[in-house]
Every structure is written in structure tokens, then in C-alpha cells.
Amino acid sequence: MWNRIYALFVARNTEFFRDRSALAWSVLLPVLIMFGFAYAFTEDNPEKFKVAIITAAQPGTATEQFKMTRYIKFIEVDGIEENLAKIERHQIDLLFDANTRKYWINQTSPNGYIVEKLLIAAFADSAQTLQQNMVEGDEVRYIDWVIPGVIAMNIMWGALFGIGYVIVRYRKMGVLKRLHATPVTSVEFLTAQIFSRLWLLLVVNILIFIGMDYFLEFRMDGSYFDLLLVFTLGCICLICCGLVVAARISSEEVANGLLNLFSWPMMFLSGVWFSLEGAHPLMQKLAMLLPLTHLTAAAREIMIDGAGLTQVADHLLVLGLSSVVLLLIGAKIFRWE
Amino acid sequence: MPIILQVSKLVKRFGKLIAVNDVSFEIQRGTCFGLLGPNGAGKTTTIELMEGIKTADAGSILYNGEPLGHQFRNEAGIMFQNTALQEFVTVREMLVQYSRFYPRTADIDKLVEQYSLGEFLNQDTRKLSGGQKQRLLLAMALINLPKILFLDEPTTGLDPQSRRNLWERVRQVKAEGTTILLTTHYMEEAYELCDEIAIMDHGRIIAHDAPDALLAKHFDDVVVQINEEDIPRRLGESEFDATYRNGNAHILTADVNKTVERLLALEVPLNRLRIRARDLEDLFLELTGKELRA
Numbered sequence: 039m040w041n042r043i044y045a046l047f048v049a050r051n052t053e054f055f056r057d058r059s060a061l062a063w064s065v066l067l068p069v070l071i072m073f074g075f076a077y078a079f080t081e082d083n084p085e086k087f088k089v090a091i092i093t094a095a096q097p098g099t100a101t102e103q104f105k106m107t108r109y110i111k112f113i114e115v116d117g118i119e120e121n122l123a124k125i126e127r128h129q130i131d132l133l134f135d136a137n138t139r140k141y142w143i144n145q146t147s148p149n150g151y152i153v154e155k156l157l158i159a160a161f162a163d164s165a166q167t168l169q170q171n172m173v174e175g176d177e178v179r180y181i182d183w184v185i186p187g188v189i190a191m192n193i194m195w196g197a198l199f200g201i202g203y204v205i206v207r208y209r210k211m212g213v214l215k216r217l218h219a220t221p222v223t224s225v226e227f228l229t230a231q232i233f234s235r236l237w238l239l240l241v242v243n244i245l246i247f248i249g250m251d252y253f254l255e256f257r258m259d260g261s262y263f264d265l266l267l268v269f270t271l272g273c274i275c276l277i278c279c280g281l282v283v284a285a286r287i288s289s290e291e292v293a294n295g296l297l298n299l300f301s302w303p304m305m306f307l308s309g310v311w312f313s314l315e316g317a318h319p320l321m322q323k324l325a326m327l328l329p330l331t332h333l334t335a336a337a338r339e340i341m342i343d344g345a346g347l348t349q350v351a352d353h354l355l356v357l358g359l360s361s362v363v364l365l366l367i368g369a370k371i372f373r374w375e
Numbered sequence: 376m377p378i379i380l381q382v383s384k385l386v387k388r389f390g391k392l393i394a395v396n397d398v399s400f401e402i403q404r405g406t407c408f409g410l411l412g413p414n415g416a417g418k419t420t421t422i423e424l425m426e427g428i429k430t431a432d433a434g435s436i437l438y439n440g441e442p443l444g445h446q447f448r449n450e451a452g453i454m455f456q457n458t459a460l461q462e463f464v465t466v467r468e469m470l471v472q473y474s475r476f477y478p479r480t481a482d483i484d485k486l487v488e489q490y491s492l493g494e495f496l497n498q499d500t501r502k503l504s505g506g507q508k509q510r511l512l513l514a515m516a517l518i519n520l521p522k523i524l525f526l527d528e529p530t531t532g533l534d535p536q537s538r539r540n541l542w543e544r545v546r547q548v549k550a551e552g553t554t555i556l557l558t559t560h561y562m563e564e565a566y567e568l569c570d571e572i573a574i575m576d577h578g579r580i581i582a583h584d585a586p587d588a589l590l591a592k593h594f595d596d597v598v599v600q601i602n603e604e605d606i607p608r609r610l611g612e613s614e615f616d617a618t619y620r621n622g623n624a625h626i627l628t629a630d631v632n633k634t635v636e637r638l639l640a641l642e643v644p645l646n647r648l649r650i651r652a653r654d655l656e657d658l659f660l661e662l663t664g665k666e667l668r669a
Contacts, residue, residue, distance in 0.1 A: 045475035049461055049468065056463035056499075211459030218428055219453040220476040221445065375428070 042222050046230035050204070054238060087131050087153050090115045090124070094136035101136045104160035110153065118142075125150070127178040127342070132157065142171045178342055182257040185250065186337035187310030189243055190272060194304060194330050196239045197276035198283070198297050201231055205284035206293040209375065218374035228369060232277050239273045240266075259344030265337060267347070271354055272333035275361040279329065281368035288375070304330040332356045376403040378440075379523055379554050380425065385434035387420050387578075394420040396578035398434070402523075402571075407545075407555040409569035411562070411655070413663060417578040418558045419456060419527060425556065426453050426525050438523070449477055452521030452553075454512050456528045460500035466511055467496045470518060477519035490514040490544065506537035513544060523554045530564060542567055562655035572655070576663045586655060593661065594653040599626040599634055602647040610641065 087110040094101065105112055113130065115121050124130045125142055131149040133142040134157065141157060143150035154170070161168055208214045217227060244266075250256065258265075283296045305311075307321060308330035325331045336353035339345035347354070380402040387395040394417045402408045412418040423429045425436055427443045438447040460469060467483070470492075474480040487493050490510045495503060503511065509529060516524060526545065530538040538561075545568055549555055559565050565572050566586050573583040582589055601611075601624045608624075611617035614637070617624040628634040631650060638645060 041475050045472045049464060049472045052468060053461060053463045208461075212455065212457060213459055213461055215428065216453075216455060216458050219426055219448075219451070219455070220473065221448040222476055 039223075039226055042220075042226050043230045043233070046217075046222070046227060047234045050231065050234040051238065054234070087111065087149055088113060088129070089153060090121045090130045090133045092116065092118070092133075092135040092137060097136050098164065098166060100161040100164035100166060104134075104157055107156055107160070110156070122173050125173045129178065138169070139166055140169045140171060142173055145172045178257065181254055182342060183338065184311065185254070185256045186341050187308070187334045189247060189269070190308075190330055190333040190337055191305060191310050192246065193239055193243060193269065193273055193333070194276050194301060196242065197235060197273055198280045198301055200239070201235045201277050201280035202284040202293055202297050203290065205231065205281070206287055206290055209284075209288045209373075210290060214374045224372045224374070225369060228281060228365075228372065231281070232274065232365075235277050235280075236270070236273050239277075240270065243269065256341075258341050260340030261346065264345075264347050264350070265340050268333065268336045268340060268350065268354065268357075271357045271361065272329065272337075275329045275333070275357045275364065278361050278364035278368060282364050282371070285368050285371045286373045304328045307331070308334050310334055329357060329360055376405060378402065379404040379438065380556070381435075381437040381440075382421075382425065383435045383437075385421065385424060385436065386432045387417075387424055387429065388432050393578050395424065395431070398575075398578070398580055400573055400580065400583060402554060402556060404554050405549070405552050406570040407549050407557060407568050409565040409572040410556065410558045410575060411560075411565055411572055411659065412558075412575035413659075416575040416663075418575050420578075421575065422525055422527050422556065422558055426451065449479070449519065450522040452516035452519060452524040454516040454524070454526050454529055456531065456558075458512055460503075460508070460511070462499070462501055464500055465497050466492055466500060466503070469500060469511065469515060473515050473518045479520055481518055481520050483518075486514045486517065489547075505532055506534070506540070509533060509537065509541060510544075513541065517548065521553060523556065524548060526555060526557045528558055528560060531560060538564070562659065566655050574659060574662055581662050582658070590653060590655070590658060593658055596627045596629040596653065597631060598651050598653060598657070599628055599631065599638075600624070600649040600651065601626070601638070601643065601645070605644045605647060606638075610643075614641065 089110055090113045091105070093114055097105075115133075118133065118135065121130065121133045122142060125133055125144050125147075128144060128147055128149070131143070131147060132153040135141070139161075141154070143154050158168065205214070208217075214227075251258070279300060280297070283300060284293060287293055287296070303324075307325040308328050309325065310330070332353040336345075336350040336357075339350050339353075343349075378401045382401070383399050385395050385398040386393065396417070398417075398421055400408075410418045410421060420429065424431050427436075427447065436443055438444075438451075441447075461472075464472070467487075470483050470486065474483060487496060490513060492507075492511060492514060495507055500508070500511070513526075513529065516526075529545070530541050533541065542564065545555065545557075549568075555568075557565070557568060569586060571583070571585055572589065573580045575581065582593075584592065603619060603622050603624055606617070606624050608619055611619070611624040611626070615624075615626040615628075615634070617626045619625070626634060635645070635648075638648075
């Protein structure tokens with residue numbers, strides 16, 4: 039059995055590495071995306087002030103005046119504790135409780151310093167006094183935040199199209215039919231495809247990770263081993279998605295449509311490019327059904343927050359269970375012709 | 376000779392179409408069995424049922440008295456009609472890959488030599504000519520030293536030289552004791568290679584025997600062939616019940632002397648006259664009323 043799996047594994051790898059256009063594309067695309075984002079989001083942007091505000095039942099004039107300040111985005115929030123972490127990570131520049139007139143800023147944040155001055159100016163003629171509180175934290179740039187998602191997204195494209203398209207093409211060309219005439223079983227064939235795609239995805243994305251880190255020096259607070267585990271499980275889950283899509287169809291056009299149907303919602307609903315905070319609850323629930331959401335979230339928690347495996351266990355559980363279910367479905371409905 | 380493959384009351388339906396309808400036959404070990412039929416006759420479906428690629432709706436297929444199973448998979452060599460090869464892989468790599476699928480395999484270097492694959496051994500499979508590809512596919516089908524070899528229209532699309540070259544190799548395989556099941560469009564191929572043939576039409580076997588026995592059973596006449604320009608159509612049809620095709624009048628007769636005498640009496644020039652025995656193509660036309668290559 040393992041001899042047959044090894045033979046299929048070697049054949050698929052050989053095919054992949056000799057198909058130079060496919061190889062180049064699978065490496066170049068994520069590099070181009072990351073450089074594009076690095077360029078776009080490291081430019082100075084004058085409208086980056088964000089203030090979270092806990093609105094008072096009867097806001098005073100000074101508060102209203104402060105809220106009229108231009109170039110500041112005011113976000114209404116309910117609690118203090120959950121937003122302190124966002125100040126730590128520079129996701130917001132200042133937190134202001136209009137009831138108590140306490141405010142929190144990050145002492146290392148230039149934006150926080152400026153917004154504080156504007157707040158104090160707004161209350162200069164008021165009898166009400168402000169109370170300053172400091173929080174500490176390192177800056178999280180957008181590139182730090184987006185890199186885990188971009189790598190996860192690259193894994194998704196590689197897994198879905200890399201395995202889905204290949205199997206459909208094999209079926210259309212009659213390669214699967216020829217294999218069916220040998221002692222190779224469907225489980226052996228699928229196992230070889232999973233292993234082949236898995237290691238290719240891991241190697242390509244590790245190289246991209248190292249290369250991007252060299253140029254962009256993005257944040258990595260957690261364990262590399264934990265991150266590798268998350269990416270491995272994510273790869274397997276997304277490869278199994280590709281297997282399900284490719285299990286029966288023999289038309290590349292249909293495969294293309296179905297793979298896009300899977301991949302595009304994942305790309306926009308999985309929090310790769312922007313947070314879904316504030317989005318419609320139904321959309322948020324839908325996002326939680328997508329493997330890419332869990333892969334992105336777990337990678338982000340490890341890389342930015344330094345989370346360990348126990349903290350991302352819920353995401354790992356979803357990815358693991360989804361992999362098993364999708365693999366069983368894929369193997370069950372798989373057709374050689 | 377012992378029976379290696381036994382097919383009984385085989386039925387395969389695709390929706391309302393009955394592609395294989397109550398087909399039964401036996402193949403003896405070490406022989407070459409030909410399955411002939413026009414396009415859509417059901418021969419590829421039949422051979423794919425026998426290969427275990429498709430599942431029958433009814434009937435049974437026994438290999439050495441047992442249902443098709445793991446042993447059959449290990450001992451069967453298969454060459455499909457239109458097999459695509461994996462891309463970006465060389466001829467040697469294809470052979471090595473397939474050799475890893477089986478517990479018992481042929482010596483790859485020997486296969487390379489036997490099937491003249493050496494000159495393009497390290498070439499990408501996409502760059503092979505039709506004849507080279509067929510030779511590789513045949514070598515792949517023989518990689519597991521099969522006891523039974525399925526060849527589904529192995530020479531379709533090949534030039535005459537490549538076709539005869541492949542026939543020679545099939546003869547060698549048979550001489551080594553391998554049982555062969557062959558489907559073909561070419562009557563000459565069937566006649567040259569097969570010990571026994573079955574003619575299929577509309578999913579049924581309509582004739583089954585050794586080629587010469589089938590011809591003897593169905594024909595006691597010969598064909599007198601005259602160029603169409605030498606015998607006007609009206610005269611040929613009224614006097615000899617001749618049929619006209621490919622620029623020739625075909626007169627069927629059991630008494631050649633009498634026919635020639637009559638032609639001379641009618642002052643038909645005999646310079647381009649040919650007399651030939653009836654062949655499998657005639658038999659096929661008689662049985663099915665179809666041109667094989669239509």
C-alpha cells in the first residue's frame with residue numbers, strides 16, 4: 039500500500055516541479071500580494087485616529103465638541119477591559135468613558151499623544167476634569183495583522199485549486215481511469231494527493247514566510263512549532279475541501295466555478311483583509327463555518343498575541359473535525375471516471 | 376485448454392439504453408480473443424466490465440473461476456483506447472511509477488529494449504508520437520507480467536507501419552503464453568491476431584467462432600470485382616445482382632467460371648477483374664449492414 043502511495047506521491051511532485059509556470063505562479067502570487075500590501079499600508083495616512091467612546095446618558099457639551107473633531111473615527115463601545123487590549127495593540131488610539139471622563143492611551147503611541155491633546159483642548163473651557171490612564175503595548179502594524187491571513191489565503195488557493203484542478207484534469211484526461219485499472223485504491227490515491235499537496239504547500243509557504251519576514255520584519259510573538267501545526271492542519275482541511283469539490287466532476291469549467299464558489303466567500307468573510315467586528319451577526323456566524331476563518335484566526339493569535347496551542351484549541355478542533363468529515367465525504371463520493 | 380475468463384449473461388444499462396445485453400462467452404488461456412463491432416455496439420463497455428472498470432447491472436465475470444478481485448487486479452494488464460499519460464513525466468518515470476503498483480513486475484530495462492523505448496526514455500510523455508505512445512502504453516500494460524492482457528483498439532490512429540509493428544509485439548506477448556482480449560475496428564487486425572472472435576451489435580453478440588470457421592459457416596461464394604467503368608451499373612445489377620462501392624462492382628458467385636463466361640458473353644472487359652475470397656469485413660457487413668469504419 040505505502041509503495042503505491044509513494045509512487046503516486048513522487049509522480050505528482052515531479053509533475054508539479056516540472057510545470058514551471060504553475061510552480062512560479064504559486065510562489066510569485068503571494069509574494070506580489072504581500073509586497074503590494076506592504077507598500078500600500080506602510081504609506082503615511084493622515085486619517086488614522088481612532089477613538090473608542092463609551093457614551094454617557096447625558097453627554098456634556100465638551101464631549102459633543104470632541105466628537106465633532108474631524109479626521110477622527112469615533113467608535114461607540116460598551117466596555118473598558120476588552121478595549122484596553124486594542125489600545126495595547128494600537129488598534130484604537132484612545133478610549134474615552136464619557137460617564138466618568140476617564141481616558142486611556144498607549145504611552146508609546148504617537149497617535150494617542152495627539153488625540154489626547156485634542157481631547158484636552160475640547161475640555162479646556164469645561165468645568166469637568168479629565169482623568170488620564172496609561173496602558174502599555176507594542177505597535178501592531180496592519181502588515182503584521184494581515185500577514186497571517188495572506189499566508190492562510192495562499193494556502194487556501196494552493197489547496198483548493200492545486201488539488202481540485204489536478205484531480206479533475208486527471209479524470210478528464212483518463213489518467214484516473216488508467217490508475218483504476220491497477221491495484222491502486224481510491225484511499226491510496228487520495229492519501230498520496232493529500233501528502234503531495236501538503237508538503238508542497240508547507241515548503242512553499244515556509245519559504246514565503248521567511249522571505250517576507252526578511253523584507254517586512256513582521257511580528258511573530260508565538261511559537262514557530264505551534265504556527266507550523268496550525269498551518270499544517272489548515273492545509274489538510276483546505277485540501278480535503280478541494281477533494282470534495284473534485285470528487286466527481288470531470289469538467290474543468292465546472293471545477294473552476296465550484297472552486298471559486300468556495301474560495302471567494304472565504305477570502306472576504308474569513309477576516310483575511312478586514313475584521314468582521316460590527317458586521318451582520320448572520321455573516322459572522324457564516325464566517326465561523328469557513329475553515330479559512332479558523333486558520334487565519336489561529337495564526338493571527340499565535341503570531342500577534344503569542345497565543346499557545348491551548349488558546350487556539352477551539353480553532354484547531356474545528357479544523358481537525360472538518361478535515362475528518364470532508365475527507366470521509368470526499369472518499370465516499372470519489373469517482374475514478 | 377482451461378478457461379481463464381468466463382462471462383455470463385452480462386447486462387449493462389445507461390438509463391434506457393441497454394449497452395450490453397445478455398452477453399456470454401468464455402476465453403481460453405493463452406488465446407487471443409477478438410471483440411468486433413461498429414461504434415456504439417457495446418464492445419468498449421463489455422471490455423470495461425471485464426476489466427472491472429465498470430460494474431455490471433446483471434450477470435457475472437469470473438477470472439480463474441473467481442469473481443474479479445485483488446488477484447485479477449495484480450494479474451491483468453490493460454491498455455485503454457484513449458489513455459492520457461501524466462504530464463511532465465518521462466517515459467522511464469512512468470514505467471517506474473507503474474512498476475511500484477504491483478507485487479510482481481517485469482524488468483524495466485528489458486521492456487525498454489523489447490518495445491524500442493530507449494531512444495525516448497528520458498523524454499516528456501507529452502512529446503511522444505502516436506506510435507511511441509502506443510508502445511509505451513503497451514509496455515505499461517505489461518509491467519506486471521500479466522496473465523491476461525486487455526487491448527482496446529490498440530492501433531486506432533496509427534500509420535500502417537506502426538500498426539504492423541504493434542501486431543508483431545502482440546504476437547510476441549501471446550507467444551509467451553499471455554491471454555489477450557482485443558477490440559478492434561480493423562478486420563484485418565482481428566484476422567491476423569485472433570484465435571476466436573465475437574461480433575457485437577446493439578449490445579449483443581451476433582456471431583462467435585474462429586475467424587475461418589465463421590467465414591466458412593457464412594460464405595460459400597467469392598467476390599468477383601470489376602471496375603465500375605467496365606460494367607455499367609444497370610447491367611451489373613440486372614444480370615449479376617452486383618453491388619457498387621468504392622468505384623467497383625462486386626459480384627458474389629459460387630461458380631467463378633460461369634460468371635466469367637457470362638461477362639465475356641456480354642463483352643465486359645476483364646483487364647481489371649479481381650477475384651477475392653470473402654473476408655471478415657464482408658461478414659460484418661452481412662451481419663450488421665454497417666461499414667466498420669463509418
